[in-house]
Amino acid sequence: MKATKLAQGVYWVGAIDWNLRDYHGYTLPGTTYNAYLVVGEEKTALIDTCYPGFEEQVLGRVASIIDPKTIDVIVANHIEVDHSGGLPKIAKMLPSVPIYCTEVAVQGLARHYDTKDWNLQVVKTGETLDLGQKTLVFLEAPMLHWPDSMFTYLAEEEILFPNDAFGQHVASSKRFDDELGKDIALAHAKKFFANLIIPLAPKVLKKLGEVGDLGIGIKMIAPSHGIIWRTHAADIVTAYVEWSKGVSKDKVTIVYDTMHGATDMMAKALADGAMDGGLEVKVCLLKDGRYEGCHRSDIVAEMLNSKALLVGSPTLGDEMLPTVAGFLSYLRGLRPGRLTQKKIGFAFGSHGGHGGAVDQITDDLKTAGIEVVEGGMEVYFKPDTDEREACYRAGLALADQVTQM
Ligand SMILES: [Fe+2]
Ligand SMILES: [Fe+2]
Incomplete structure (x- = not known):
């Protein structure tokens, strides 16, 4: 040697x-x-x-x-x-x-x-x-x-x-x-x-x-x-x-998991809106990090130079999916709010009962120091045409906000 x-x-x-x-x-x-x-x-x-x-x-x-x-x-x-x-x-x-x-x-x-x-x-x-x-x-x-x-x-x-x-x-x-x-x-x-x-x-x-x-x-x-x-x-x-x-690009990172595809449909409509609004978009399906480039340690690297972070989960029982909860726990520990330039957050997801995941995601993003767009987007069971259109428009609106930052 x-x-x-x-x-x-x-x-x-x-x-x-x-x-x-x-x-x-x-x-x-x-x-x-x-x-x-x-x-x-x-x-x-x-x-x-x-x-x-x-x-x-x-x-x-x-x-x-x-x-x-x-x-x-x-x-x-x-x-x-x-x-x-x-x-x-x-x-x-x-x-x-x-x-x-x-x-x-x-x-x-x-x-x-x-x-x-x-x-x-x-x-x-x-x-x-x-x-x-x-x-x-x-x-x-x-x-x-x-x-x-x-x-x-x-x-x-x-x-x-x-x-x-x-x-x-x-x-x-x-x-x-x-x-x-x-x-x-x-x-x-x-x-x-x-x-x-x-x-x-x-x-x-x-x-x-x-x-x-x-x-x-x-x-x-x-x-x-x-x-x-x-x-x-x-x-x-x-x-x-x-x-x-926290110097970032006109870029959004979308992180989510899905049970039967409803939250996935929302993620893709949001991505389409953000892309059509001129943003660079990175979409990460969590699935316990089994997807290439979608481990939480890869996602936070994508987030670092993104102006916005969109996080989605269906509600399972009364909670967001454990994969999403795990990612948000990791994110909270990193305290991205300590970066000089703040990031915008947005929560979304579907539910088959009384929901709850979107509020939980919103709270976690706020704890991490991210400025969350209030309300997010939560749909019952599966997004219909109007709700998919609403997700697309939310993506466009975020693009508008991001490009003005
Ligand atoms: Fe070391
Ligand atoms: Fe060390």
């Missing part, structure tokens, strides 16, 4: 997890756990580790550069197990090696591992570590995305190691953005942002402002998952600003 060189004395020594398909409910085509080796004239630092079980890949790649036993310093930017999981083995191999991390990380690591013999060293924003012609600068980043998170910056090479921020879940033999392709890399980064970063959008904008105020150059961004941004670092920063602001 070989390391990949980022710059003189700086290497990717991470692990590729080709087979990961589900990460706490996020569907993904594998991922990487990126660790980095910074070789200074006096000391060598290992930045982050990997998920448990991937230590051999990390140490094997380190061994292509130096003897792993000569690592002088470890930096733990984040305690989540996909980045700290290699620490127990590596700390055992290097019993006295200092592990630099935030104060919260010290507490968090102790909750995850037996750290009593670890040499944990607390660092704060602005503190530096001189490796000899290579200087690491630490920048606490609480709640980006955990309370313990921090960024590490290599001053001489102008490389930012922001851990999860700017990451993407993708397994590839390519290490760099220009190798994988900018558009593919940005698409994976967008899904990552939609599923993990939306609730933190205001903090992202604040932190990017702080980094901007430092006046430091950033030539390369080396996150803890996916490719390294060496050619398009400015593009991913711009994308993070736009996604955090």
Whole structure:
């Protein structure tokens, strides 16, 4: 196994997890756990580790550069197990090696591992570590995305190691953005942002402002998952600003499930109206994510740059369908209302009794911070011609509203 060189004395020594398909409910085509080796004239630092079980890949790649036993310093930017999981083995191999991390990380690591013999060293924003012609600068980043998170910056090479921020879940033999392709890399980064970063959008904008105020150059961004941004670092920063602001297209995402096809008829009439009104339309039939591109983690990526989200369900018993309830639970947790630009919501569905799903969807969308068109559209059993026409007109009216946003 070989390391990949980022710059003189700086290497990717991470692990590729080709087979990961589900990460706490996020569907993904594998991922990487990126660790980095910074070789200074006096000391060598290992930045982050990997998920448990991937230590051999990390140490094997380190061994292509130096003897792993000569690592002088470890930096733990984040305690989540996909980045700290290699620490127990590596700390055992290097019993006295200092592990630099935030104060919260010290507490968090102790909750995850037996750290009593670890040499944990607390660092704060602005503190530096001189490796000899290579200087690491630490920048606490609480709640980006955990309370313990921090960024590490290599001053001489102008490389930012922001851990999860700017990451993407993708397994590839390519290490760099220009190798994988900018558009593919940005698409994976967008899904990552939609599923993990939306609730933190205001903090992202604040932190990017702080980094901007430092006046430091950033030539390369080396996150803890996916490719390294060496050619398009400015593009991913711009994308993070736009996604955090909720900058969206004239686009609507329609999400629904159906029992006997009535809610499906409504979804399609709404889609026709929105399309004829000039919108880009994405239609997602939930069905427990069995339909390609319709897993909840794909849908929220579609929603991220949509100005409107339409959600439909028939009423089963007194409730919306569990598939729709599950999607809305996920959506509520993401808090899309924290994006600067608000989204419009619309609820629809059929019922065979007293209904209820449309009101429940409306309430959930409001809780998520979405501005819902009051009333929605609820029909008895199956939409007749007039009701299908009403759905079409509702789609047209939404298009009108969306194009004026
Ligand atoms: Fe994380
Ligand atoms: Fe991660």
